[in-house]
Amino acid sequence: LTPEERAQKIAKAMRKQSSEVKEKWESLNAVTSNWQKQVDKALEKLRDLQGAMDDLDADMKEAEAVRNGWKPVGDLLIDSLQDHIEKTMAFREEIAPINLKVKTVNDLSSQLSPLDLHPSVKMSRQLDDLNMRWKLLQVSVDDRLKQLQEAHRDFGPSSQHFLSTSVQLxxxxxxxxxxxxxxxxxxxxxxxxxxxxxxxxxxxxxxxxxxxxxxxxxxxxxxxxxxxxx
CATH class of the missing domain: 2.20.70.10 (Ubiquitin Ligase Nedd4; Chain: W;)
Structure with a gap:
């Protein structure tokens, strides 16, 4: 080949390689942009989940503080049983919205799987702990109410507890x-x-x-x- 033909051939190869590089660069930019969007979306989901968990934890601590302040049913005055029953029922109504927050937290956690995201061990433990604490709180409120109602039935004004002394050993x-x-x-x-x-x-x-x-x-x-x- 003459020097001019070799130059034309080299120039043609360079244009072809330049075009391929441009296409690969654009493809890389598109993939990178898509990946950035996924990362931003995942970060937003994780922040929403962490915020919802922190909010739920604050409500749980407040409710648990009230529960921990309850006196044993056996230490209550008989005349105050009805008042404690009403307070316990009111407390159960007050903490009912927590159930919606628990559901929200679990829903946010389930939205991570389609994004191929896995919460950290700490976050997973915190999520399990919140669910368990909510279940225990519900059980303790129901048990408390049941004990109060049974005590009121057995020892309240309409009970026959005073007749227990009508017999001797x-x-x-x-x-x-x-x-x-x-x-x-x-x-x-x-x-x-x-x-x-x-x-x-x-x-x-x-x-x-x-x-x-x-x-x-x-x-x-x-x-x-x-x-x-x-």
């Missing part, structure tokens, strides 16, 4: 599931529906059945009944 007064009282003899390990004093009274009245005349028999039984009832 070895007898004990108890209440069945259908609200009917029954009596336990711990010495003989037996139970009965009738009050021990009533059983004794019936037996003593039966002992008078050998009185001959009905008028006397009735009068003596009534007198014994009067003495038993004071």
């Amino acid at each position: 070895p007898w004990q007064r108890s209440i069945s599931h259908n609200k009917v009282p029954y009596y336990i003899n711990h010495q003989t390990q037996t139970t009965c529906w009738d009050h021990p004093k009533m059983t004794e009274l019936f037996q003593s009245l039966a002992d008078l059945n050998n009185v001959r005349f009905s008028a006397y028999r009735t009068a003596i039984k009534i007198r014994r009944l009067q003495k038993a009832l004071c």
